[in-house]
Amino acid sequence: MREAPRSYQRRPSPRGRAVLGAIAACAVVTLVATACGGSGPSGPDVDLGAGPTQVGTVKNGALKGVNMTFVSYGGIYQKGQQDAAIDPFATASGATLVQDGPTDYAKLKAQVESNNVTWDVVDTGSVWADAQCDKLLQPLDYSIIDKSKIPNGLATKCSVPAMQYGYVLAYNKTKFGGNPPTGWKDFFDTARFPGKRAINGDPTAAEPGAYEAALLADGVAPDKLYPLDTARAERVLNAARPALVFWKTGAESQQLLESGEVDMAMLWSGRAYGAIKNGAPYAVQWNQFFPVMDTLTVPRGVRSPKAAMALINYYLGAAQQEKLTELTTYSPVNTDAKPRLDELTSSFITTTKARQDQAVPVDATWWAANQDALLTHWSEWLGS
Template sequence: MLNITKRLAGTAVASASLLLAAACGGGAAAPADIDLGSGPAKSGVVKKDALKGVNLTFVSYGGVYQKGQQDAAIDPFAKESGAQVLQDGPTDYAKVKAQVDSANVTWDVVDTDSIWAAAQCGKLLQPLDYKIIDKSKVPEGLATECSVPAMQYGMVLAYNKNKFGANPPQGWADFFDTAKFPGKRAIPGNPGDSAPGPFEAALVADGVAPDKLYPLDVPRATKKLDTVRADLVFWKTGAESQQLLESGEVDMVMMWSGRAYAGIKNGGTFDVQWNQWMPIMDSLAVPKNAKNPKAAMAMINYYLGAQQQAKLTELTSYSPINTDAKPKLDELGTSFLTTRPEVADKRLTVDDKWWAENQPEMIEKWSAWLGG
């Protein structure tokens, strides 16, 4: 994943799981015939013991996030289906490519960045079988030919409520208005990485209609960014953005919603303006030539269930992608659910397909601006 540092914890997966994967040879050949039952697929359900004798390997980013995935969906799937599911990680695109190129694919279901997944559809990733995967409870447009969302969060505008609480910023135009809203503001600033966020915010602030953002006008965006450059602080990891919020070193932060939630929960005197937030999601995908594609699809289908998604949200704070999921959260956690209509309706539409086609060029342009 491009923004791998967003996780609330480190990316290491338990060494015991890795040793088990090595010993068992994840991705072992499946039985010739797998009976997943009759009738249409239903998310969150798998036929009892349908995958006995099948080894599968699930790959993600480790830490709190992968542990949440394991507890909410992967372990229950293994128990119900009879499959032996091994954990590995962190997700590494070079390893995916090496496995596919060598025709020795040992990873079965991989948690990836949605933009990377869109770029690799039909290349390193195979089309999903929607006869096995029920996407009826996934919000319209989020499931693609080769991936489904694993969870949702967003790029949001967090502001110091002690300073601006009486007159809070209403959107990205105010983020760029240093006369009306003086003070330092922080944005992601990783050379060698470019993703939705700064360019879209700059263009909206400069008057571009939200439905006319793409293709991104980079010269116009960087010109707008130049107007606040003297007031910008750049963060390179999610942890840095959270620390900036908690310390009060800056008065506004463009940051991932999960980090804003954690920082506010830790006592940061900030609030979030949801107007014009930008949706971000991880995706689940199956590498091309995976040895157990039918079983991998069944795992994804189970993961998408309402009960599994609700528990994942409770364990990680990321928003569920099943529209029927009803996680039990406190007031703060509930306020950060990007799936709530009063939040979802305020989002900017991010064109992942455009980003997938143009990301290498955007990385070059972003890196050049950062170094200018």
């Protein structure tokens, strides 16, 4: 999964995310470079053409002279976004498009509040996007964005899905291959399954995962998780704390597997994939995984709202989503997308019926309403 700067920041992924290398803060994705920073002019009038919008397309040359910045979580995920959608969009539309990252909510907030918005389209966590709709984020224009190929319920007033992935349990096959963990109860059972286990330890990253896993381990039914009983969850976390290793970025979580430092880990599925592809002797227990998605959003006060909407519409095309999945393992969000995948990559697609039957649904609406309180609980527990 993505890199995880977040303030609660991934998502990387974030919220999705095997890293093959960081993307430079201002990597130019067209042949013409522009500076990152400064509000700048909004550019010429945007003519996106007549007739209904078609997902995955943009009028040739429609954004010539328009400067744009796309922001995401870095690593193989953002490189995949660049190759699958951002570069082709720049070529087709004529926009001069640079990339920035990683996504940082504090920076986005500062841009909006100072009326100096230089980020045009931002990849964010879905919980944060729901909480900031009509605040830091503006409503999307669905006369420009064709959402007809997005799975039902995933497009919201201020966001559309960027991709889908999972928060999963990975375990060392060398140590547990004959008796693998079957779910989060085993993850927290340090007597039957001794060894170190890794979880997200970023105090600014209150997100679905650790609390839900701890409650499931303590016997709470999946359909009774919300509202989260944080005190009960923290008792489970406290009992396992001597065995816990904390990671703060997606890259760190992957490295813990590749180095063999931990025997189990709760991490983003893309990071687990990256470690396994690189030869780490781990497997994923998909039972009780948490489905997650990143979202594409547009900050309030963006330089050219129409251009931002056009980029999102292009990104959501079937061909773009197919290539993104082939490059990153993250599940496509266009129902017509049919990526060509090898056996390992196919096993990480989270949107098949078989995988969805193993998922524990996350109540994103509850999280959006309670994220600030959860952030306090989480940071206090980490510091205790």
